[in-house]
Amino acid sequence: MLLAFDTATPAITAAVHDGTAVRAESTQVDARRHGELLLPTVDEVLREAGVKLDAVTGIVVGVGPGPYTGLRVGLVTAAAFGDALGVPVYGVCTLDGIAYAAGQADDLDGPFVVATDARRKEVYWARYGDPRTRITDPAVDRPADIADEVAGLPAVGAGAALYPEVFTGVRPQAPVHQSAAALAALASERLARGEEFLPALPLYLRRPDAQVPAGYKLVMPK
Structure with a gap:
């Protein structure tokens, strides 16, 4: 039972896959609300699929590339779920x-x-x-x-x-944003073939937008 999600694009998308088919999927497009929307989206797909979180046997997460702020939301959440549930986390290129x-x-x-x-x-x-x-x-x-x-x-x-x-x-008929359903289905195929996955680490490909200002002085308490 795979729980998949990705926050590397403006889409906050999550899905549940039972190893044979997608049981539920939800996607919202909002480039500024990844942190706010991801967990409710996960709750929604688990509820729709009729699956308790402790029944999940693996986490699939999009590792980017993507902008720093959005991408880290999904990866931190995946790491937390994997640790709490004691299940593997599978990284897949977005x-x-x-x-x-x-x-x-x-x-x-x-x-x-x-x-x-x-x-x-x-x-x-x-x-x-x-x-x-x-x-x-x-x-x-x-x-x-x-x-x-x-x-x-x-x-x-x-x-x-x-x-x-x-x-x-x-191709105008092709999807524009990420789909966790597709991510989960692809991961399921790779698991069945015994293929290796990427580590659940971010593919930033460049430095984050936020930078420490040049000439910044660190003030230490006396």
Whole structure:
């Protein structure tokens, strides 16, 4: 019984998967309320699935890449659940979940690209050979700098939709944000094949927006 969630994108999404199918899923899009909405969303999917928290045998969490503040909410929560329940925590690249969902919603069966909004006029992105197979490491770049690499490829995700002049193959029928249902289904497949997972550690790919001001003086009590 897997409990999956992801807060690496503006979507706060959670799902319960019983190893065969998704039992419940809930997704809200709000880039500023990850901390406020995640636990109620988890409660909602557990209740809808008719599952008590202590019946969960594994936690699946999106590890990004994603902005610092939102991403850490999901990872800290996953670590807390895993520790409290004594169950493993399986890390999955957020872009992999979007790619898998795109394969379910579209007829993508060849190379394509997934891109999410990284802010600062950049995108988090990776290339895929098919919905289950990532062929490049996740990266963060300005869209113009990767135009040659993504030219002509089908593209999915909110980042691709923001820059259609670069991601010219945007698939409007594909999902824009993460789906915990897809994340859980992908993890279930990987578990069945005995594949390894990423550690439940954040893929930030760059320093957080919040920085200590230059010339900051530490004042110690006398």
